[in-house]
Amino acid sequence: MKKRIVVVLALGLMIAAIVCLAIRQPAEITVSPEWLQAAEGLDEITISAKLNAEERSLSVQQTLHLQNRTGQKQDAAVLRTWPNAFQNLDTSPCAAEEGIMAACYPAGFSSGALLMVQAEANGQSVLYRYTDDAKTVLKVPVPGGWQDGETIELKLTYTIQMPQMAYRFGVWEEIWAIGNAFAIPAVWEDGAFRTDAYAPVGDPFVSDCANYTVTVTVPKGYVCAASAKAASVENHVYSYRAFAVRDFALVISPGFKTAQTVQNGVQITAYAADAAQAKELLKYGRKALETYSEAFGSYPYPSYSLAQVSFPHGGMEYPGLSMISTDLLAEGGRELEYAVAHETAHQWWYAAVGSDGWNQPWQDEALCEFSLLEYAEKHYGPSERNDLEQRRMETALRVTVPQGITPGAPLSYFPSMSMYKLVVYDRGAACLCALDRTVPLDGFLRDYYQNYAFRRAMRADFEQQLFESTGEDLTPLMRDYLDTNILN
Numbered sequence: 001m002k003k004r005i006v007v008v009l010a011l012g013l014m015i016a017a018i019v020c021l022a023i024r025q026p027a028e029i030t031v032s033p034e035w036l037q038a039a040e041g042l043d044e045i046t047i048s049a050k051l052n053a054e055e056r057s058l059s060v061q062q063t064l065h066l067q068n069r070t071g072q073k074q075d076a077a078v079l080r081t082w083p084n085a086f087q088n089l090d091t092s093p094c095a096a097e098e099g100i101m102a103a104c105y106p107a108g109f110s111s112g113a114l115l116m117v118q119a120e121a122n123g124q125s126v127l128y129r130y131t132d133d134a135k136t137v138l139k140v141p142v143p144g145g146w147q148d149g150e151t152i153e154l155k156l157t158y159t160i161q162m163p164q165m166a167y168r169f170g171v172w173e174e175i176w177a178i179g180n181a182f183a184i185p186a187v188w189e190d191g192a193f194r195t196d197a198y199a200p201v202g203d204p205f206v207s208d209c210a211n212y213t214v215t216v217t218v219p220k221g222y223v224c225a226a227s228a229k230a231a232s233v234e235n236h237v238y239s240y241r242a243f244a245v246r247d248f249a250l251v252i253s254p255g256f257k258t259a260q261t262v263q264n265g266v267q268i269t270a271y272a273a274d275a276a277q278a279k280e281l282l283k284y285g286r287k288a289l290e291t292y293s294e295a296f297g298s299y300p301y302p303s304y305s306l307a308q309v310s311f312p313h314g315g316m317e318y319p320g321l322s323m324i325s326t327d328l329l330a331e332g333g334r335e336l337e338y339a340v341a342h343e344t345a346h347q348w349w350y351a352a353v354g355s356d357g358w359n360q361p362w363q364d365e366a367l368c369e370f371s372l373l374e375y376a377e378k379h380y381g382p383s384e385r386n387d388l389e390q391r392r393m394e395t396a397l398r399v400t401v402p403q404g405i406t407p408g409a410p411l412s413y414f415p416s417m418s419m420y421k422l423v424v425y426d427r428g429a430a431c432l433c434a435l436d437r438t439v440p441l442d443g444f445l446r447d448y449y450q451n452y453a454f455r456r457a458m459r460a461d462f463e464q465q466l467f468e469s470t471g472e473d474l475t476p477l478m479r480d481y482l483d484t485n486i487l488n
C-alpha cells in the first residue's frame with residue numbers, strides 16, 4: 001500500500017514537472033517558407049518616422065526602391081498620399097454623411113495632410129506634382145525616364161499632420177490611428193496607374209505587396225501596435241521588418257496595456273487601454289486565427305496585432321493588424337467576438353489574397369462575412385450559423401434598395417455606409433451562401449487562398465478558380481446575386 005502511494009506520488013510529481021516545463025518553454029515564432037518566397041524580388045520601402053505628440057504629427061523619411069513592372073517606359077512614378085484627402089471638408093471621406101461626420105469629428109473638423117518637403121529620384125531633387133484635387137495622387141518625375149524592368153530609388157521627406165478625429169487615420173482619446181498614412185506605390189492596371197479617390201464608404205485602397213522596413217521613434221511610455229512584430233525596441237525606437245504586405249499601419253498610444261501569446265508559431269498581441277479588454281480581444285483574435293488557419297490554410301505572417309481605436313466603424317483591417325473600436329471593446333461578448341472574427345478573416349481576404357476594394361468590394365467583405373458564418377458554426381453549432389444567416393443575409397435580401405445598387409457595384413454607387421454594408425456585406429454573403437448550398441465552398445476557399453496569396457485576384461480570377469475547384473459553372477448564379485436588382 002505504501003509502495004503504491006510512493007509510486008503514485010512520484011508519477012504525479014513527474015507529470016507536474018513535465019507540465020511545468022511545457023508551460024515555461026517559450027513557444028517559438030515560426031516563419032513560413034511561402035511567406036519568405038513571396039517577399040523575393042518585391043519593391044523595398046524603408047520608412048523612418050518620428051512621432052511628435054505636441055504637434056500631432058509624424059516626421060517621415062521614406063526611401064522606395066521601385067521596379068517598373070508596367071511593360072513600358074514611364075516618365076514618372078505614381079504614389080498614393082491618402083492623408084491629403086483629410087485637408088478639407090470637400091475631400092474628407094468622413095464629411096459626406098452628417099451622422100458619420102459628427103461621429104468622426106467629435107470636436108469639429110480638424111485638418112490632416114501629408115506635407116511634402118522634398119522628393120528625390122535617383123539622387124536628384126525633382127519637382128513632384130499632384131494630379132487630383134485631393135492631392136492623393138503624387139507624380140514624381142524620373143530624370144531620363146524609367147525603363148521597363150528598371151529599379152529606381154525615390155527619397156521623400158514629409159510630415160504627416162494627423163487630424164484630431166476618430167477614424168482609421170487620426171488621433172482621438174490619446175490613440176494614434178495611423179492607417180493609410182505613408183506614401184505607397186499606385187497600382188498599375190490595364191495600361192494606367194490606378195488613381196481612385198478616397199471614397200466615403202468602404203475601404204477604397206488597392207495596393208500590391210512590398211517589403212517594408214520601418215522604424216518609429218515615440219515619446220517615452222508610448223506603446224506601438226503594428227503590421228509586423230517589433231524586431232527590436234530600444235530607446236523608444238521600434239524597428240520592424242514586414243515582408244509581402246500591402247501597406248504598413250500602426251496604432252500608437254501612451255495608454256495601451258497589452259496581452260500576448262504565441263499560437264501555431266504566430267505571435268498574437270492585443271492592445272487596449274483596459275487590461276481586461278486587451279485580454280478579451282486576445283482571446284477572440286487567437287480563436288479566429290486558429291479557426292481560419294484550419295479552414296483556409298496557415299495564417300500568412302509571423303505576427304498578428306489587434307488594437308483599440310476610437311472610431312464609429314467597428315473594425316478596420318490592415319496587413320497583420322486589425323483596428324477594433326472602443327465601443328465594441330466596451331460592449332465585449334459575442335458582438336466583439338464576431339467583429340474580431342470578421343476583421344481577422346480579412347488577413348486571408350484582403351491582406352494575403354488581394355482584390356479590387358474599389359470596383360468589387362464584395363470580393364473581400366462578403367467573403368469575410370461568409371467566413372464569419374463558418375466561424376459561428378464551428379464554435380456555436382449549425383443553429384447559430386442559421387440564426388446569423390437569417391439575421392444578416394436573409395434580412396438584407398428583403399430590404400428595398402434603389403435601382404442599380406447591387407453587391408457587384410463599385411464604391412461610387414453607394415450613398416451611405418449603412419446601404420453599403422447591407423448590400424455589399426450581407427447581400428454579397430447571401431451570394432456565397434447560395435453558392436455554398438450548390439457546391440460546398442471549403443475546397444474552393446483553400447485553393448483560392450493557395451493560388452492567390454500575395455497577389456491580387458480579379459473577379460474573373462475568383463470565377464475561374466470557382467469553376468476549377470468545383471467543376472461547375474456558377475457564374476450565372478453569381479450574376480443573379482451580384483449584378484441583378486431584386487424587385488421587392
Ligand SMILES: [Zn+2]
Pocket residue numbers: 342343346364365368
Ligand atoms: Zn470588412
